Amino acid sequence: MIGIFRKQQEQLAERFIRHQYKKQGVPVPDDITLSIQAAQMVKEAHQIAGKRGRNVLSILKEMANDIITDIKSR
Secondary structure (H helix, E strand, C coil): CCCHHHHHHHHHHHHHHHHHHHHHCCCCCCHHHHHHHHHHHHHHHHHHHHHHCCCHHHHHHHHHHHHHHHHHCC
């Protein structure tokens, strides 16, 4: 079961992603796709933070920017 803190991180990641899509003028995906992207981002951010000792929030922000950069380059 996902902890409350982890769920809050996923919700925050969804907002980061949604904001980046809108900011770049890219159509926002459906809620399910967005939720999946956010969950994967949080999982990866925790792995990175564990290896490098960085802050999960700053990693999530960087990852949200990377998602949009990847989409725009397609």
